[in-house]
Amino acid sequence: xxxxxxxxxxxxxxxxxxxxxxxxxxxxxxxxxxxxxxxxxxxxxxxxxxxxxxxxxxxxxxxxxxxxxxxxxxxxxxxxxxxxxxxxxxxxxxxxxxxxxxxxxxxxxxxxxxx
Amino acid sequence: xxxxxxxxxxxxxxxxxxxxxxxxxxxxxxxxxxxxxxxxxxxxxxxxxxxxxxxxxxxxxxxxxxxxxxxxxxxxxxxxxxxxxxxxxxxxxxxxxxxxxxxxxxxxxxxxxxx
Numbered sequence: 001x002x003x004x005x006x007x008x009x010x011x012x013x014x015x016x017x018x019x020x021x022x023x024x025x026x027x028x029x030x031x032x033x034x035x036x037x038x039x040x041x042x043x044x045x046x047x048x049x050x051x052x053x054x055x056x057x058x059x060x061x062x063x064x065x066x067x068x069x070x071x072x073x074x075x076x077x078x079x080x081x082x083x084x085x086x087x088x089x090x091x092x093x094x095x096x097x098x099x100x101x102x103x104x105x106x107x108x109x110x111x112x113x114x115x
Numbered sequence: 116x117x118x119x120x121x122x123x124x125x126x127x128x129x130x131x132x133x134x135x136x137x138x139x140x141x142x143x144x145x146x147x148x149x150x151x152x153x154x155x156x157x158x159x160x161x162x163x164x165x166x167x168x169x170x171x172x173x174x175x176x177x178x179x180x181x182x183x184x185x186x187x188x189x190x191x192x193x194x195x196x197x198x199x200x201x202x203x204x205x206x207x208x209x210x211x212x213x214x215x216x217x218x219x220x221x222x223x224x225x226x227x228x229x230x
Contacts, residue, residue: 004158035220040124042205042222043159058217090158103149104218106158 004107019078023091032074037088121221134193138206147209
């Protein structure tokens with residue numbers, strides 16, 4: 001079974017703090033994704049990566065950055081957290097272009113509260 | 116740009132009743148289509164996917180969905196609801212004409228099941 005794990009289930013930070021959200025997958029997947037989930041808005045893509053050290057902006061990258069130094073690990077960084085970044089953050093991974101018809105596997109999510 | 120519409124942010128059914136969750140996509144070329152389920156405080160789990168092999172797709176937990184090109188729809192159904200089906204359901208599309216596996220999600224439908 002594919003396992004996608006996220007470093008924290010719940011996180012509380014203060015405005016202005018630098019926040020790291022970590023995601024690790026164990027299936028040697030090339031592609032990794034970060035989404036935020038807000039009521040009524042569904043999932044919105046923040047950043048994605050299709051290879052080590054490669055990253056692409058998603059639909060809402062402002063206020064976020066990412067890092068992918070190893071294939072299995074994809075980190076989301078909030079340089080200076082703000083209250084409007086309070087949300088559920090979901091990490092996902094998927095195989096290469098030729099595999100599994102683009103199915104993404106999700107981690108359990110990190111619920112971040114910024115005070 | 117590719118988009119997906121889920122009609123109804125909330126759907127309420129009685130236990131044993133038919134479940135119907137609606138999903139329509141916008142694309143001139145039929146995309147790959149997915150239904151995901153999210154139970155409280157968990158990540159998303161794949162229910163089923165359409166990859167053009169068959170228009171009626173069977174998934175886990177007794178759910179199925181039918182792809183109708185003429186209606187650009189991919190509605191999710193289950194003949195008899197169970198209390199454990201109470202969750203949020205997301206429809207997602209992935210365009211076929213892109214080389215990268217980027218999913219576009221609907222805003223979600225919360226299914227409420229009453230005894």
